[in-house]
Amino acid sequence: MNFIRKILFPFSILYGGIVWFRNFLFDCGVLKSYSFELPVIAVGNLSVGGTGKSPQIEYLIRLLTNSYTVATLSRGYKRQSEGFILADAHSNAITLGDEPFQFYSKFPNIQVAVDANRKNGIEQLLKGTVKPDVILLDDAFQHRKVKAGFYILLTAYGDLYADDYMLPTGNLRESRNGAKRANIVVVTKCPPDLSMADRQAIARKLKLKSNQQLYFSYIHYDDFVFAGHQQEDVTAVKAMDKVLVAGIAKPEPFFNHLQKEGDVMMTFADHHHFSEKDIKAITEKARGNKIITTEKDYVRLKGRLPEEQLFYLPIKSAFISDSNNFDKTILNYVGQSTGNRSVY
CATH class of the missing domain: 3.40.50 (Rossmann fold)
Structure with a gap:
């Protein structure tokens, strides 16, 4: 941590207090969260960028597309457009943002949409002629206006949220306490040969609840x-x-x-x-x-x-172990939520 970040620590306390109060208002119902009948999976992090959200979204797309009509919904960071856009043959990285356009280019059989207002984005997708069976929310862990049915929290190996501080001293967008909303936590960008002892040490540091699952993944280069x-x-x-x-x-x-x-x-x-x-x-x-x-x-x-x-x-997200259990958890959630697929 450099000197400038250290002296900004009082601002981290102020920022953390504001974020805590916002989350408190959502948790107690003063600010309303909207949920939807179809399965919605939110993938995100507590920190600013660099945890491997796009490879994780692509992993879920590959897992689900053989059985379900899949849609992704992103904010479309740094796109030069506004409002809801559903990707089509005229779309590009300028109108969608680079990551959504990457999804559209690689997976032509899914719906790819962008909207900073995720609630409106989901509503627009559900009004379409082809309604998705499941929606993947990209970088939406802090988007409390939509209450997803399932949350996947990513944290990078060597840069764990448990070792970080709130902005601007550290890189956390909200406090470590926000991890309690996650159903699954994935430690990403691990060495492929990460030992069981090291995994157990990380698990002790993260202190997850008994109902939360922990996985370790690495980046597989083509x-x-x-x-x-x-x-x-x-x-x-x-x-x-x-x-x-x-x-x-x-x-x-x-x-x-x-x-x-x-x-x-x-x-x-x-x-x-x-x-x-x-x-x-x-x-x-x-x-x-x-x-x-x-x-x-x-x-x-x-x-x-x-x-x-x-x-x-090209890169892919791959699990060091227990990938079958991860897949089963996701497929069970989606199958139970749609009510029209057999589950494991």
Whole structure:
């Protein structure tokens, strides 16, 4: 924690008090939360960004789409549009935001919507000609106006909410006490070989309630980088001279996975809108070599950099253990809530 953040601690107390009071008003019913008859799963975190929400949402999409009509609803962070938008063939990262457009591009059989007002977004989805069986709320743990039926809280390994402080001293958007709303807590971005002893130590630190489930996941990197219908083996790409471009919250694992000595690494802010100046700088740094970026950045850079140079590295969320139990818990919740599917 740097010195500036330390001296801002009194503001953390003030901010924490305001957030606590807001949550208290929702908890006691002074501020109203709205619930819906269909299953609604909220995925989020207590901190600001970098916990792997998009891979977790995609995991749920893959789990559910074979049996249910799935919709995702996001705020559409940094999109240049307002109100409710349902993704269609005319949508792009500018109108939807990068992560929702990524969902739409990868999963054409689901509905992808954005609306800062999640209550209105759900109502609009339910008015559509194709009504979803289940709605996945992206980054909605603090959106108390909608009461989801199921909450998945993410916290990153090495940056646990139990070790953090409220903004602006730390990175927490609400106090650690907010974790009590979660049905499941997933410690993300773990080393794939995280030992049972280390998992037990984290469990003791998080102090979950007896009715809450705890899982540990890691980021699984694809064996290939992609550009349209082209693909290159990651092992070969690692050995090449290249430029690595990332506009995500915590790009270090991405860089560490692909870089070799002498590679150029260009870091931008999370959800960065690349300007013409940025594009020129990337092109000049590349000098004709490959440009490898994240999947989220690719949807904003595609069409603006040479197609033969620009590639992205897909990632997935994978569980260290107990994935079957996680899947069963989610499928049971959705099956029981819809009332029209058999459950385990």
